[in-house]
Amino acid sequence: MTNSRPWIPYLLILPSVAFLALLFVVPLVQTIWLAVSDNGAPSLANAERMVTDINFTRSVKNTFLLTIAVVPVQIAIALAMGTMVAKVGRGRETILWIWTIPLGISDLAAGLVWLSILQNTGYLNSLLFGLGIIGRQASWLSYQTPVALFIAIAVAEIWRGTAIVMVIIVAGLNQVPKEFKEAAEIFGAGPWTRFWRITLPLIRPALQSALILRTVLAFEVFAVVYALGGRNFPVLVGEAYNWQNQNQNYSVAAAYAVLIMIISLAATLIYLKALKVDPERLP
Amino acid sequence: MKHIMSFGILASTVLAFASPVLAQTVFVSTQLRPIEEATVVREELLKDVGAVDYVVEEPPQFAVRMEAERQAGKRTVSLVGALHGELSPLADKDTLEPLDDLAKKLAASGMPQSLLDLGKLGKSTQQYIPWMQATYVMAAKKEALQYLPDGADVNALNYDQLIAWGKNMQEATGQPQIGFPAGPKGLMARYFQGYFYPSFTGGVVRTFQSADAAAGWEKLKALWTYVTPNSTSYDFMQEPLAAGEVMVAWDHIARLKNAISAAPDDYVVFPAPAGPKGRGYMPVVAGLAIPKGAPDKAGAEKIIEHLSMPETQLLTASKVGFFPTLSVKLPPDLDAGVALLAGAVTATQASKDAVISLLPVGLGDKGGEFNKVYMDSFQRIVLQNEPVADVLKAQGATMAKLMTDTKAACWAPDAKSDGPCPVE
Numbered sequence: 001m002t003n004s005r006p007w008i009p010y011l012l013i014l015p016s017v018a019f020l021a022l023l024f025v026v027p028l029v030q031t032i033w034l035a036v037s038d039n040g041a042p043s044l045a046n047a048e049r050m051v052t053d054i055n056f057t058r059s060v061k062n063t064f065l066l067t068i069a070v071v072p073v074q075i076a077i078a079l080a081m082g083t084m085v086a087k088v089g090r091g092r093e094t095i096l097w098i099w100t101i102p103l104g105i106s107d108l109a110a111g112l113v114w115l116s117i118l119q120n121t122g123y124l125n126s127l128l129f130g131l132g133i134i135g136r137q138a139s140w141l142s143y144q145t146p147v148a149l150f151i152a153i154a155v156a157e158i159w160r161g162t163a164i165v166m167v168i169i170v171a172g173l174n175q176v177p178k179e180f181k182e183a184a185e186i187f188g189a190g191p192w193t194r195f196w197r198i199t200l201p202l203i204r205p206a207l208q209s210a211l212i213l214r215t216v217l218a219f220e221v222f223a224v225v226y227a228l229g230g231r232n233f234p235v236l237v238g239e240a241y242n243w244q245n246q247n248q249n250y251s252v253a254a255a256y257a258v259l260i261m262i263i264s265l266a267a268t269l270i271y272l273k274a275l276k277v278d279p280e281r282l283p
Numbered sequence: 284m285k286h287i288m289s290f291g292i293l294a295s296t297v298l299a300f301a302s303p304v305l306a307q308t309v310f311v312s313t314q315l316r317p318i319e320e321a322t323v324v325r326e327e328l329l330k331d332v333g334a335v336d337y338v339v340e341e342p343p344q345f346a347v348r349m350e351a352e353r354q355a356g357k358r359t360v361s362l363v364g365a366l367h368g369e370l371s372p373l374a375d376k377d378t379l380e381p382l383d384d385l386a387k388k389l390a391a392s393g394m395p396q397s398l399l400d401l402g403k404l405g406k407s408t409q410q411y412i413p414w415m416q417a418t419y420v421m422a423a424k425k426e427a428l429q430y431l432p433d434g435a436d437v438n439a440l441n442y443d444q445l446i447a448w449g450k451n452m453q454e455a456t457g458q459p460q461i462g463f464p465a466g467p468k469g470l471m472a473r474y475f476q477g478y479f480y481p482s483f484t485g486g487v488v489r490t491f492q493s494a495d496a497a498a499g500w501e502k503l504k505a506l507w508t509y510v511t512p513n514s515t516s517y518d519f520m521q522e523p524l525a526a527g528e529v530m531v532a533w534d535h536i537a538r539l540k541n542a543i544s545a546a547p548d549d550y551v552v553f554p555a556p557a558g559p560k561g562r563g564y565m566p567v568v569a570g571l572a573i574p575k576g577a578p579d580k581a582g583a584e585k586i587i588e589h590l591s592m593p594e595t596q597l598l599t600a601s602k603v604g605f606f607p608t609l610s611v612k613l614p615p616d617l618d619a620g621v622a623l624l625a626g627a628v629t630a631t632q633a634s635k636d637a638v639i640s641l642l643p644v645g646l647g648d649k650g651g652e653f654n655k656v657y658m659d660s661f662q663r664i665v666l667q668n669e670p671v672a673d674v675l676k677a678q679g680a681t682m683a684k685l686m687t688d689t690k691a692a693c694w695a696p697d698a699k700s701d702g703p704c705p706v707e
Contacts, residue, residue, distance in 0.1 A: 054659050054662065054663060120513060120528055121526050121527075121528065135457075136457055136458060137458070137528075139512055139513055141513075141516065142512035142513050142515065142516070143512060143515050143666055144512045145512075226467070230466050230467045230515065230516045231465070231466060231467050231515050231516070231662075232515050232516070242467070244343070245343040246343075246467075246651050246654070246655070247651035247652050247654075247655050248343070248346060248372075248648050248649075248650070248651040248652075249651070249652060
C-alpha cells in the first residue's frame with residue numbers, strides 16, 4: 001500500500017518540517033544576518049563590539065567553568081542514582097518520581113528557590129545563626145565572594161539538571177540485557193568490573209544523548225544564574241539578554257546568540273566523535 | 284453532564300474571543316505596571332473616559348511592540364504612556380503624532396513650559412505630553428540618625444558626611460548599612476547621570492573624564508567601603524530597607540514607596556548628598572504620546588486631557604506616588620509615605636546648591652548604551668579596582684563615539700553645544 005502512494009510519508013511530515021522551517025530556520029537566518037551586518041552591509045563590527053566588551057571574557061570563562069564543573073558531576077550522580085534504583089524492587093516508581101521533581105520546575109523558579117536559601121536573610125544563614133556558627137548575616141552571593149557564588153550556582157544547577165540526565169540513563173540501563181550480567185557473575189566478575197566492562201559500554205548511546213543534551217543546556221544556562229548571580233556572574237546567554245533588553249542593541253545580542261550556537265554545535269560534534277556509537281548497537 | 288460541560292467550554296471560548304470586538308481605545312503603558320497600580324488606573328483614573336483598554340508592558344517588550352507595529356504598518360495602540368527615555372526612540376523614528384494643540388491648552392492651564400519643552404525631545408513639535416513626574420531621594424531608618432556625624436544636617440548632607448555616617452554605622456553594627464540599586468534591573472545608571480556627575484563635575488557628558496570626575500570616583504570608592512556588597516543584586520531598595528539589610532538607601536521614589544508607606548514612622552526621607560559642584564538631582568518624566576496611524580486618535584486625545592486635569596493628577600499622586608506635572612498643591616490628606624517622599628522632593632528642589640540634571644535628549648535608541656558607559660566605568664573602577672584615569676579614558680572614547688553617532692547635543696547641566704555633545 002505504501003508503495004502505491006510513496007508521497008504519503010512526506011505529506012505526513014510536511015507540517016512539522018514547515019513549522020520548524022518557518023519558526024526556526026527563518027529566525028536563525030535573520031539572527032545570523034543581524035549579527036554579521038551593520039546598517040545593511042556585511043560587517044564584523046558587532047562581533048568586535050562583543051569581544052571588546054568588559055564582560056565578554058568573564059562570561060566566556062564563567063560559562064565554560066560552570067559547564068566543566070557541572071556536567072561531569074551530573075553524569076556521575078545520575079549514573080549512581082540509576083544503578084542504585086536498579087536494585088530496588090518495591091517503591092522504585094515512587095523513588096524515581098521524587099527524583100524527577102526538579103524536572104517539573106522552571107529554571108527561574110529553581111533559581112528563586114536557591115535564592116531564598118542563600119540570600120542574606122535566607123534559610124542557610126538562619127540555620128547557621130541558629131547553630132551559633134555565624135554571628136551575623138553572611139553574604140554568599142556578592143561580588144566579594146566569587147568562590148561561594150560559583151559553588152552556589154553550580155549546586156543549584158546540579159540540583160535542577162541532574163534529573164533529566166538520570167531519566168535518560170535509567171532508560172539506557174533498562175535496556176542492558178540481564179543475561180550479560182549473569183554470565184559475567186558466573187565468570188567471577190565483581191561489581192566494579194561488571195559496571196566498567198558491561199554496563200558502561202552498553203549504555204553508551206544513552207550516555208551520549210545525556211552528555212549532548214546536558215552540555216548544550218549548560219552552555220545556555222541563564223535563569224538560575226540570573227536569579228542568584230545577577231550582575232556578579234556574567235554568562236553568555238545573560239550577556240545576550242542584557243544587550244537585547246537593557247542596551248537595546250539587537251545586533252550585538254545576535255552576535256552572542258550566534259556564538260552560543262557555534263559553541264553548542266562544536267560540543268555536540270565533539271561528543272558524536274568521541275563517543276562513537278556502533279550503528280548496530282542503536283536501539 | 285459531559286455535554287453541558289463541553290457546551291459551557293465552547294460558549295465561554297466564543298465569548299472570550301468575541302469580547303475584544305467592542306471598540307476600545309488601547310492604552311499601552313510601561314508605567315504603573317504592578318497589579319495594584321494598574322487596577323487604580325483602570326478603576327479610578329480612567330473611570331469616566333469611556334472604553335479604555337489599559338495594557339501594561341515591560342519596557343523592552345514595549346520597544347519591540349512599537350517597532351513591530353511600525354514595520355507592519357498596522358497600529359493597534361492608540362495611546363502610549365512611557366518614560367522620556369523610552370519615548371525618545373519612537374520620536375527619533377518619527378512615529379509620534381505632533382501634539383502642539385494639546386500642549387498649548389495645557390500650558391494655559393498651568394503646566395510649566397520647561398516641562399513641556401522636555402516633551403519635544405529635541406524636535407520642533409510636541410512629541411509627548413508630560414504625564415507624571417518623579418525623582419530620586421535617599422531614605423534612612425530613624426535608628427540610623429544616631430550615627431550621623433556631628434554637625435551634619437540630614438537634609439543638607441555632603442559626600443564627606445555620608446562617608447562618615449556610613450563608617451559610624453558600620454562600626455556600630457558590624458556591617459555596611461548603605462545600599463544602592465546596582466542590580467541588573469536597578470536604576471544605578473541614573474545615579475551617575477543625575478547625581479554623581481552633576482555633583483562632582485557640574486556636567487554629565489562634557490566632564491566625563493575630567494579631573495573633577497576622577498576625584499569624584501575616588502570619593503565614591505571611599506564611600507563604597509561602607510556600602511553593602513549585596514548592592515550589585517538590589518533592584519528596588521524598598522526590599523532591603525524593609526528587610527533590615529540596609530539602613531540608608533538611594534533610589535527612585537516609586538521604588539522606595541512600599542517600604543515607606545508601610546511604616547512611615549520608621550523612616551526619614553531626604554535629598555541625595557552634595558558634591559563640590561552642588562547637589563545634583565534628576566527629575567524623571569513619564570509622558571503620553573499618540574503613535575502615528577493610531578486607530579482612535581480622538582479617543583487618545585480625550586484620555587490625555589482627562590489625565591492632565593488637576594483632579595486626576597492629584598488622585599494619581601495620592602494613589603500611586605507619582606507627582607503632578609501641573610503646578611498644583613498636593614492635598615493635606617496625602618498617604619503618609621507619599622507625603623514623606625514629597626517632602627524630600629521639595630527639599631531637594633529648594634536646596635540652595637541644587638543642580639538640575641535633565642533627562643538625555645536625542646540619544647534615540649542608544650539610551651541603553653549610554654547607561655552602559657556609566658555602569659561599565661562603575662564596574663571597572665569601583666568593583667574591579669582598576670586605575671581611574673585609564674578607565675575614564677577608555678570609557679570616554681566610547682562616550683564620544685556614542686555622541687557622534689547619535690549627533691545628540693548637550694543637555695543641562697552640560698553647557699549647550701552646536702554639534703554633538705563633546706567629551707572634553
